[in-house]
Amino acid sequence: MRKIFRIYKPFTHAGVLLAAQYRANFYFFILGDILRCFINYFLWHAVFTSGGNKTFMGFSEVDMVVYIFISFLTSVLAYSDGSYAVGEEIRDGNIAMRMIKPIRFDLAFLFQELGERLITVTLIFVPLLVGVEIYKFVVTGAFAFNIVNFIIYIFSLILAYLICFYFNVCYGYSAFVLKNLWGANFLKDCIVGFLSGGVIPLAFLPPVISTILNILPFAALTYTPVMLYLGMYDVPTIIISFGLQIFWLIFFIILQQIIWNACVKRMSVQGG
Amino acid sequence: MKLLRKTHRMFKLHRIFIKQDLKKLMEYKIDFLTGAVGMLLTQIINIFFLSVIFSNIPDLDGYTFGQIIFIYGFALIPKAIDHLFFDNLWAIGYFIIRKGDFDKYLTRPVSTLFAVTVEKFQVDAFGELLVGILLLGWSIPQLTLNISALNIFLFIIAIFFATFIYTGVKLITSSIAFWTKRSGHIIYMFYMINDFAKYPTTIYNKAVRAVVTYIVPFAFTAFFPASYFIIGGNPWYNIGGTVVMSVILMAVGIFIWNKGVTAYESAGS
Numbered sequence: 316m317r318k319i320f321r322i323y324k325p326f327t328h329a330g331v332l333l334a335a336q337y338r339a340n341f342y343f344f345i346l347g348d349i350l351r352c353f354i355n356y357f358l359w360h361a362v363f364t365s366g367g368n369k370t371f372m373g374f375s376e377v378d379m380v381v382y383i384f385i386s387f388l389t390s391v392l393a394y395s396d397g398s399y400a401v402g403e404e405i406r407d408g409n410i411a412m413r414m415i416k417p418i419r420f421d422l423a424f425l426f427q428e429l430g431e432r433l434i435t436v437t438l439i440f441v442p443l444l445v446g447v448e449i450y451k452f453v454v455t456g457a458f459a460f461n462i463v464n465f466i467i468y469i470f471s472l473i474l475a476y477l478i479c480f481y482f483n484v485c486y487g488y489s490a491f492v493l494k495n496l497w498g499a500n501f502l503k504d505c506i507v508g509f510l511s512g513g514v515i516p517l518a519f520l521p522p523v524i525s526t527i528l529n530i531l532p533f534a535a536l537t538y539t540p541v542m543l544y545l546g547m548y549d550v551p552t553i554i555i556s557f558g559l560q561i562f563w564l565i566f567f568i569i570l571q572q573i574i575w576n577a578c579v580k581r582m583s584v585q586g587g
Numbered sequence: 588m589k590l591l592r593k594t595h596r597m598f599k600l601h602r603i604f605i606k607q608d609l610k611k612l613m614e615y616k617i618d619f620l621t622g623a624v625g626m627l628l629t630q631i632i633n634i635f636f637l638s639v640i641f642s643n644i645p646d647l648d649g650y651t652f653g654q655i656i657f658i659y660g661f662a663l664i665p666k667a668i669d670h671l672f673f674d675n676l677w678a679i680g681y682f683i684i685r686k687g688d689f690d691k692y693l694t695r696p697v698s699t700l701f702a703v704t705v706e707k708f709q710v711d712a713f714g715e716l717l718v719g720i721l722l723l724g725w726s727i728p729q730l731t732l733n734i735s736a737l738n739i740f741l742f743i744i745a746i747f748f749a750t751f752i753y754t755g756v757k758l759i760t761s762s763i764a765f766w767t768k769r770s771g772h773i774i775y776m777f778y779m780i781n782d783f784a785k786y787p788t789t790i791y792n793k794a795v796r797a798v799v800t801y802i803v804p805f806a807f808t809a810f811f812p813a814s815y816f817i818i819g820g821n822p823w824y825n826i827g828g829t830v831v832m833s834v835i836l837m838a839v840g841i842f843i844w845n846k847g848v849t850a851y852e853s854a855g856s
């Protein structure tokens with residue numbers, strides 16, 4: 316383990332430098348995305364005012380607002396560029412250079428991205444979280460920060476990121492076959508965004524669909540961590556959720572390895 | 588007469604460029620198709636989201652589902668048209684200026700702005716356009732609209748000028764790159780405000796409402812004109828406002844663009 320860290324630390328360092336370089340850009344992009352959260356906030360506010368009910372399918376207004384912002388935060392932090400980066404390397408042939416080096420392809424990517432994430436975390440994690448807690452305090456009049464839920468959330472978030480990373484690497488390998496990936500990535504983000512509960516809580520869907528989506532790996536990316544943060548799950552459900560997250564993580568790590576081994580054999584690099 | 592000949596020439600050039608772009612597209616057919624499906628799916632998911640909300644409440648801030656869908660569909664059409672014809676402005680903000688590629692437009696015998704916009708014909712936009720038209724088509728029978736020759740005329744006027752509100756905002760923000768080399772992130776931030784236009788501005792608080800009405804006037808691309816058609820109101824404000832805002836934005840945009848072109852210095856190499 317120590318050895319792995321020693322070998323791959325330079326990648327993390329490069330990632331940090333890369334992300335720090337584009338800090339200002341990142342802020343503008345995030346601001347643009349946060350606007351969407353505010354639209355949802357106003358929309359749900361209108362829903363609760365117009366409906367006249369205290370709850371909407373089991374969610375109070377405060378729950379819903381927390382859901383909007385924390386699911387956004389989760390999806391930003393547990394986002395992985397893996398599929399794009401892998402696709403790009405395959406298209407421009409750089410992947411051949413990776414193959415001749417005595418390092419693992421997936422780990423090099425992972426450690427570089429972890430470095431980038433480190434910057435992301437420092438830039439948005441605290442402001443958003445504090446903002447949400449202040450909102451809760453102002454609306455409910457009570458300080459309700461639950462440290463247990465928070466710690467559970469962090470663990471779940473880390474697992475979510477790792478699942479997301481390996482899922483995206485697997486997906487990125489499709490560039491070995493398809494070569495060009497912009498459209499495919501766009502479509503994937505769109506579908507995954509919906510299936511992971513990024514648009515609406517999965518609980519709002521018909522029970523059968525909701526149950527199926529809860530078992531699929533996508534829920535583990537956003538929905539599970541957010542529900543844990545909200546404290547909506549009882550202890551057995553929490554244990555099952557973690558079990559599912561760990562299962563999917565192992566699943567994608569193994570799948571990634573299998574695809575990689577198969578692809579290396581039939582690879583053709585474009586150009587030279 | 589001279590103007591007519593000039594416009595004719597512009598249209599001819601435009602057709603040639605579109606043809607070129609379509610050829611490029613055919614090379615990456617599958618990628619394009621999946622992209623277009625993605626655009627379509629994004630909108631379908633959003634509509635689904637709205638229908639889930641409306642399955643539990645009778646109306647949203649006084650608006651029925653049909654009315655909300657009309658506004659939503661209306662919002663997509665000018666957005667799609669702008670996307671179709673003026674998408675290259677994004678590239679200005681992201682890399683054309685930074686890489687010094689802007690040089691080539693300066694050597695052409697047409698205005699730089701025309702040369703830039705004509706270069707790309709963003710076919711992905713047809714996904715949004717299609718959804719917008721379908722939503723309007725679906726919602727119109729549910730509403731009691733006053734369909735008269737005048738209103739159809741006003742509708743076309745509103746769509747036309749609303750398109751240039753989008754273009755104007757992109758033009759102003761992308762021109763910043765002439766001085767800063769890169770402004771993609773700034774275009775993105777301002778452009779994202781258009782999402783506010785998809786819903787009645789009455790659901791927002793005063794500050795947000797003022798911003799989307801007067802500062803980055805996306806409310807005039809959808810909610811104001813659309814609400815004239817569905818609930819009536821003062822056409823001079825609802826449609827006239829769209830015209831005024833788009834003329835102002837385009838005038839400012841073209842002014843800054845021209846200033847920018849003179850300030851442009853190519854990337855050294």
